[in-house]
Amino acid sequence: MTSRTLVQLLRRSTLRSLLPAAAAAASAMSILSTAGVSAQSTVTHSSGRQPTIVLVHGAWADASSWDGVIKRLQDDGYSVIALANPLRSVGSDSAYVASVLDTIPGPLVLVGHSYGGMVITNAAALTKNKSSIQALVYVAAFIPEVGETAAQLVTHTAPGQPGSSHIVPPGTPGVPANLTARPFPPFGPMDLDFYINADAYSDIFAADVPPATQRLMAATQRPFTLRAFTDTSAAATWKTIPSWSLVATRDNALGTANSAFMAQRTISEGNGHVTEVKASHAVLVSHPDVVEDLVNSATRSLVAATR
Numbered sequence: 001m002t003s004r005t006l007v008q009l010l011r012r013s014t015l016r017s018l019l020p021a022a023a024a025a026a027s028a029m030s031i032l033s034t035a036g037v038s039a040q041s042t043v044t045h046s047s048g049r050q051p052t053i054v055l056v057h058g059a060w061a062d063a064s065s066w067d068g069v070i071k072r073l074q075d076d077g078y079s080v081i082a083l084a085n086p087l088r089s090v091g092s093d094s095a096y097v098a099s100v101l102d103t104i105p106g107p108l109v110l111v112g113h114s115y116g117g118m119v120i121t122n123a124a125a126l127t128k129n130k131s132s133i134q135a136l137v138y139v140a141a142f143i144p145e146v147g148e149t150a151a152q153l154v155t156h157t158a159p160g161q162p163g164s165s166h167i168v169p170p171g172t173p174g175v176p177a178n179l180t181a182r183p184f185p186p187f188g189p190m191d192l193d194f195y196i197n198a199d200a201y202s203d204i205f206a207a208d209v210p211p212a213t214q215r216l217m218a219a220t221q222r223p224f225t226l227r228a229f230t231d232t233s234a235a236a237t238w239k240t241i242p243s244w245s246l247v248a249t250r251d252n253a254l255g256t257a258n259s260a261f262m263a264q265r266t267i268s269e270g271n272g273h274v275t276e277v278k279a280s281h282a283v284l285v286s287h288p289d290v291v292e293d294l295v296n297s298a299t300r301s302l303v304a305a306t307r
Helices: 003-017 019-024 063-075 090-101 116-126 150-154 198-204 211-220 226-230 256-269 288-305
Strands: 037-039 052-056 079-083 108-114 133-141 179-183 192-196 243-248 272-277
Touching: 052 063, 052 090, 052 116, 063 079, 063 288, 079 090, 090 116, 108 116, 108 288, 116 133, 133 256, 133 288, 150 226, 150 256, 192 198, 192 226, 198 211, 243 256, 243 288, 256 272, 272 288
Parallel strands: 052 079, 052 108, 108 133, 133 243, 243 272
Antiparallel strands: 037 079, 179 192
């Protein structure tokens, strides 16, 4: 399945089977987050001020998915901000995150999970504080080249091949869909939110998370729009900013092979560092200590480079 086929399936199935229902139920609404998780503390070392760690979640999660990581990083003495990613489009989401970065003084380390990788890559190019960004950290995340989309990257490895994504959009021939599309106002062809079906959430997203937590995550998942899935990246800042990538070897959302492809590209085309861990796509929930270690590796390397 190519990325174009994937997008066509998403559009066709939704227009055929869901828009009439949406017209009958005109109360369908876009789900937008209005608040993030923020915790501030300033720590000064002899080598200078510690960077602020900015965490950006991805699709089918929210800022609370960073809770375990936040606690550990705060205990390490960092100032941490976990933003509420709107999940509307690459352009608008990146502009929003960049506007927040504009207000944060001092050095910055940007950390993105899943689609959050698309956002931090582009926000780093948009913020007025470009020179303050010391590192990009990708946690089971998209790491795009200029002109690439999430749809392209998630189908880099063909469905059914080892390490491919388990996502199946509505309308895929011969295969039951595991995503549900819900139109939202003004009900244009791109005004579609996608959710992971509850019975597929564990396999796709969070297989190594305790069942009770899986159920909470599935019930509170933030939807991902078709526009966000198909918007192109306008930047590839990982080529010029040092990056650290975490590849989850049981990632059935992004697809482990797709994640590894993007991560290895940061080594060959940028100043990238790659770590692997046996974990699901929700590695930030199941292994927050590994994410903490990755952030600390980034900051230690940056300090060492300035000596």
